[in-house]
Amino acid sequence: MSTNGPSSATNGSQVRPGALVPTNNVTTSEGLTVRARIDPTLTVDDVVKQLCINLKIKELPANFALRDETDELVTNDNLRKKIKGKVNLKLVNAPYREARETADKLGQKNERNLKLTLFSLQKFIREEQFAQEFINHNGLRELVSVIYDSNGNTLAYALTAMQNLMELDYGWSSLDDNFILKVVQILSSPTSLINVCRPATAILKKLVEADPMSAPGPQLASTSRSPPAAPPGSVYRYGFHVVFEQMRKEEKLLETVVNRLGSADTAMAQYSMMLINSLLSHASDTRWEEFIAELERLNVRKAVVRLMSLHIMEDLTSCILDFQANIVRVTYRKKTTLVDPDSEPSHAAALQYIWESSKLEEETDENGAVLKWRKLGFDSEDMVQEFSEVGVLGLDCLKKLVENDQDFSKLVLEQLSRALERRCSIAKASNEVVELLSEHWAIFAPGYSTSTTFQPFFLDFYKVHSLATHFFLRMWTESGAASGDFTRVVALVRSQVKVALRSENVRPWHEVVNDFNEREYRAVRDRQMKELELEDDLLSKVPVRNLRAKLYKESYEFVRQQRIQCLLQGAWFVNALPQSSPRDPPRRSNRPWRFMRLDTGMKYLHYVDSAVKFPVRSGLEDLPERIDISMISEIATGTCAPPPNVLRDQNDLPPTSPLIPSPLSFSLLSAHEGSLADQIAPDQSRWADWTDGLNMLRRDGGHVASKETAGFVQALTEIGLKIKLLDLSGEKVEIPSGLAAGPPPTNTDFFFSDLL
Template sequence: MSTGADTRTAFAAAPAVNGTASSAVPLVPTNTVTTASGLTVRTRIDPVLTVDDVVKQLCINLKIKEPPSNFALRDETDELVTNDNLRRKIKTKVNLKLVNAPSREARETAEKLRLKDDATTLKLTLFTLQKYIREEEFAQEFINRAGLSELIQVIFTAHGNTLAYALTAMQNLMELDYGWATLDDAFIFQVVQILSSPQSLINVCRPATAILKKLVEADPSSAPGIQPGSSRGPIIPPPGSVYRYGFSVVFEQMRKGRGFLETVISRLGSADTAMTQYSMMLINSLLSHASDNRWEEFISELERLNVRKAVVRLMSSHTIEDLTSSILDFQANIIRVTYRKKTTLVDELEPSHSAALGVIWGGSKLTESVDESGSVMKWRLLGFDSENLEFEFNDAGVLGLECLKKLVESDPDFSKIILEQRSRPPTRRCPVAKASNEVVEMLSEHWAIFAPGYSTSTTFQPFFLDFYRVHSLAIHFFMRMWGESGAASGDFTRVAALVRSQAKVALRSENVRPWHEVEHEFKECEYRSVRERQMKELELEDDLLSKIPVRNLRAKLYKESFEFVRQQRIQCLIQGAWFMNALPPNSVTPRRPNRPWRFMRLDPGLKFLHYVDSTLKFAVRSGLEDLPERIEVAAISEIATGTCAAPAHVLRDQSDLPPTSPLIPSPLSFSLLSAHEGSLADQIAPDPSRWADWTDGLNMLRRDGGHVSSKETAGFVQALTEIGLKIKLLDLSGEMVEIPSGLVAGPPPSNTDFFFSELM
């Protein structure tokens, strides 16, 4: 470093970088610039200049003979100085460095990777590469110089920290939407193998997991400009597009990696919170993007590995604060899976369905018989009304089939239960199979499994993730109520109503209640107390709302209401709002920020959050001209709530802030977290409505999101649903139209000698 005298001498000819001759009056230094040789100069920089002009003036004043295009400015954290942030860095008197331009740095980096001189040099080169490769100018030149192929070679051969740096560099490159379309199956399989190894280091597994997640999400339908469902045929990506991968491409390589999914799920129990979060995000992406032709195979494998149990354990983990959003995403994905199973018809010719039916029939230990008319009796012996299984499972679908199969497998006394029912008079037998499907229906209604991809649960639902176990408890309760009430064949609806009432009580507040209380509610509650409570409920309940057509209408309106609220929340983000800059989590020193206020606005393309920090609130113009800084929405992996506190002095000086105490997290705070950069923003909303708008809006905006985190948003969805339902029913109730509880299809036509008349 040069001395102050040296710098003044070196810069005496032009103490100001402003494009004009220096004044005789000494200028007050505002910025310090350090060259690669260690020379330090202090200069006043005109904020109206571009970065290129500033660099050019510095090269002239420092008598640097190389072209100015070879140089650039960075701050002390190595952030590149651009025209967008130059003014801010001048105002805050940031210390600057005159360094190689990104394109020059990229050329040298690619050459160093090609030479691979020694392990230490390679490691240092990769360490620098992982920082710079996010910059577009650097990345373009690095790719043009065949740097990507050299980086891939390192990933195939390196180990330890060297491999971790190489994978992180690849992860950061893949944040760009170009330049990595040449990644092939061999590379994907290499990343799968790295993740499949239990011996791989945590700092290696984190970027490897993020790379696979990015590849899963880079399917042709996700390309910019492609609207979901806009094309009925396969979408062909244009040449050079990175949107050419997707679930199917990655899953093919996953199948080759021995124990891949098992290892990823096991890492949900990692002591490293970031590793757990990366693993959750990969699983969520796989669930969200699973292709139709591989969906059943993938979901079956996840169920076999008991991923739900692993997530339930996370719900009570000490690391839960950082994983809330990912767990709610997982719940929403499992609701999507459950809905798809429920709406998939049972087909006896489908191998997996046939196998499940075989397990059920074998577990019953029954033998076929013949009824009075000479028809074969098989499934009616289990409690179905007919032998037509597609009809019997019409409402419960494959979900009902799987629940009945799990019941048979988990209860060694299932055959005894069936035998005991068969020993009763026909009118007194509990139709176990029919009851099983009815329980599936009521549990689906309880957990609002109305439509795929929509979830208004703001809390954890561990009992929902244990759907099959709850189903088993409820069906045993159904049979017990049948026996204790002395029910006959005409009492099925009455007993089902008892079970529905008990399920609401047993499954209440599931985010805070232990499992043994649920078991107690189903196993120990007596018929008399259930009946008395149900009678009180009936006095308050409208019978019309419990009819199946009305429940189906509510499901349709629920989906429409959710989408309406989602669009409203996103519009709030586009409109923008003022927030307070808060102390980040684990902050030790409660100090007032230089600029305590931040205005944020989402761009119309829904890709960036633009913002400006200020000492005072001011009228922000429409558009993005007043908002020089930005955060990429794709970089936000988690919206953590209740994480940060207001600085003490700001809290005392401002009257329009939410009440809180220094260093105590505000309930209206939220942090935008990145999986590999930590917190991108720490804000406190001015009121609960603004907090709900932004936390839920950002969650709904994320491609792997879909859940809500505030009770306000969930309440809006429910209120709109109920209002819409009542308006629809007014048309019917006003005309005194009778709504049936269900429609029974008649027998199929005996021949094809008919046609459908056009109604005028």
Template structure:
């Protein structure tokens, strides 16, 4: 066998054995562990086990064939699913240890802790652990405990390799359900140390994120049922037994952890910033009711919103865009929950805020002519029932009023100025503050938990309290400049609503100083003239509280309807163009039409995998997954980046996606507006695709975003437009029903006096 080659290539015979066929051109090369290379023709109808067995016979290998397996040059395991593809592409193969054998040897090497071999062993472990055969044998050999011990005792690059191996193991849905609290605390300690290396922090952050998301509500398949269903009960022994509470309890032992994570949002390493952003998003999306207020308060103290606003203007690549939009969607949830949570004067934090607000007025407590306390009415509330006064805006309104007072060092003078006026001319400061909260909530569509249709950055929304302060001062100024009296409150509210729309327009491209100018420097007459023109085009009915509440309910239903529709589109599947990354260049090799420019993708019914097939031409794909041999795991997708890639040369562009002009250079690639990439946090792009039209692009980018466990967001204007259109259509139909019956819709609902006794009952309505 000269130069490691047999004198003639091998070819399978009818009975599956390989026999020499002189003069036949070889199709594949197979290299053994000893470095011997043979050229052979492989029958694509054989199984991998048959191919390995025949290779062992022809190469006179005495060991059992089940100790061996085939891998390609990139160490990808050859399976029955991809064997035909690798034969067709004439891929060079390697005859190596079977995954189960490799796993046994890896577990043994970990137990020995050899200084010279440990890093290489961990590197191989991280590479192979995602393979089911390897993972199962590795776990049987008690490899998980050995890996955990390495994480406890190592540091530096060795620790980094061990954490990456654990991160990859946790992509499986089994095998790590035995991790204990002390392991979580060890990861927290690693992550909270400012001296930890970047390559250590990245996998440590990913591990914490995975643990946060491993709660019962994240069991694959539960997302399709929608957010309104109760959490499923996890089966015994499942990895979905951790969640926010398990992680946050360990985080509380290291108070510096959250601060360190927030600080890393400003890291020069974009991947580190992305990992930190994803961890914060997961914590926000999965926060438990018991620790929610504590966690949110800590994030607010660390000024995480400001850190994200800085990211909006500083990041230079698309990797962070999806994370930032997810954060915005999560803050919408936080804001809505605060708005819907009643204040409790018996709670120490709420009581302290109320005392601070009252103390800042520097007023003395008085009583009215009936001997009742006269306190909160003096700063603008209608009653002394402070819980009822904040009923519509909750703790969000309380926090906004606190920030308003803090922003005005001479707040007592503002209050005294109003008290010095005739009673009917006084501006109700507190009532105005709460009304501004309602107006801002309406502007940013804070209607329901978990629903956000913003497709662009909203830095002003993240500065909600600051905008509230500006708008409330504007309210006070409009009240004074218009000479308003007690009955003019709704008229001033209309002026403020109009100005909010103007000041906060196009917030993704406007500077903050322009917002300040719109609120502080505009004249009453100009605002009034514009608002009068708007009234000619609008119906005052739509601004009434019952109608706003109805719109909120319909908005939630519309969003959920569109969400289900998008997921159904993924389940049906679609054809895409296999695109070139924007970083690629058009060379002589790629100027020709690629051999398989088309890809069909379909989501499986369990919502766990995207199955696909690459083809030279489009063909009729049968229902099910039989025609789709390849797959991408949904859990590996950390971001859906858009506008990232270009169509290969000589592949037809969609009609509405033609570039405005040809590339100026043969080395330039024009990114497609209909392109998107499935990005993995640690593997880069998993797929670069171009949709056939805008509708298909919106279906898939938004559908995939809505499947993600760390919260999702809407990426396309089409989806956002559908939600808004369905909401408005539903609202008009409901209002037509009411107006047709001539039902009077009040501007607000006033509760009557409570019953004087309990001697009553509710009659049954027939």
């Protein structure tokens, strides 16, 4: 390597024969700029050493490093690229030295220099060499102190630095409850600036996700709900229960976070959505019911439905689909949680409210038994058994039905005034509608959601339930049904549910209301008769529905593993151009192709950019660059266009205008760094493999983005179901509509006999 004086000089030193060595401007800390011819085969340490020698710097070369104009650290991995690109470089303090000086400056609390120090810290803290020395030099303690004592932009910079530090999986395990409470208080304050709230929200989200169950290692495969003990010094020692205990001290926090979903700042809405999703995904058993009840009280579903209708929600699509998937989990858990009024005061209170709203009086039947819940249409007085199939979800739905119907008592009296065989069992109808809606929205198992579009009607589950239950009662009356016709009316309602809730991502709510309230019995019956010609009644039976739920879960997991396997194998993509202003000229790249592959630890996407496609060896040796999976907050689709200089045929890239986003494009977005990658897949199959694979790779299961993947899951489920049913039909096994459990044993004086 050779250097030539100040930048005004035009003639450089001689280059060794046969070598073409680019010239880079290098600026020293004193402001002196020299032109240096750097051999790209050298290491960064050798380059720095020669610069120190040529510039006659007496300090040890180990005290210095190179950065580019954006302050990105020059490493052995990116040195060649920066030299070939003739990037202007700066000779600066080494990361370890910069880290010590930064920690010392934070401790001095010099208000004049504090903002500048924190501004630089936001960027440098992401570098491992800097971060390690910063932590070892008590930098974390000083940063926490600044957060306690600052406000305004100074606080925003400090919180952003903390947020970036917490991207590391070490070094911040000393953060205590007082710090968490401080962040909660900052976030709760209605006067906090947006640029303060964004990193504060991200910090809470990170703490929620840092629970022992999320720690890398074999415990991830454990099915036990008991979290393992975090080893000493591990940052995986927090989690939902730790954060939520501090959140409970600020009653307005959740309300403030939910309100910020309506923020005009899209990034603020996105951060708030991500925090809510993390809380939903990691809620502990002990606080789950309290947390969910509070979210329902704050009407978070309505806030998300409102986001769906906004034109600025493109950046929030992934977060909204995550929220839908989380609500599927909440709904499934409620459905499988038994109603127990003797042990759960909330269950007893809900039942008491329903009974009081009916304005009925208890009686005794001819046998002297209490006649209470049977007057509402239940088959018995045992509420545990009556709600056994629909659980707490069924109880909540019935309670909401009563709350929203001021004439509920008249509805009950109307049924009681009829002859016994002509009465419609209101409570049984309510529970059956819960089953029908659960079937329609595939509430089959926790953690599995194949919806690729918004489902605003699903988020209004209770309202839809109320509409469908009233529709049930109306069909009962209009059809002149008797006690033996319950199954027939259920079939009518199932048919109407499919029609009323079709295309819910584009249909307005008033059409749903009209479909349930205005459709006459004759029209519904005629349509249903046509449907019956094409359907098998066997598929609607409860055991078959339960079998479909089991197969659905297995199919989802199979497709998930297949998608992730595609990521492990790797694929070629086109480096795309994000959408820009029409005035901006399209950028040209001399390396338009990128090969990406997921490492076996599933922590990084390794890649290489190239001018042409070439055979990539197995492993990661050919892939020098990488993207941290944990940095990806959203996989956005249809976001970018192909570069204008890509020579391609139809197998390389689908034809499209350089200015129009490709339907096969996707971007890997970071919450605070923008786009980490903009790619275009060669075909629909590869696009589905990668967009869904990256989504399904997340710890909480993520969501499905493509109709192709959702179709695979559904197809595998239906094929598996038909194969199972062929086994049964071949043996001419009669499948009952339901199985009634007998009474439990009166004592333990019994044993199970051996099958001979």
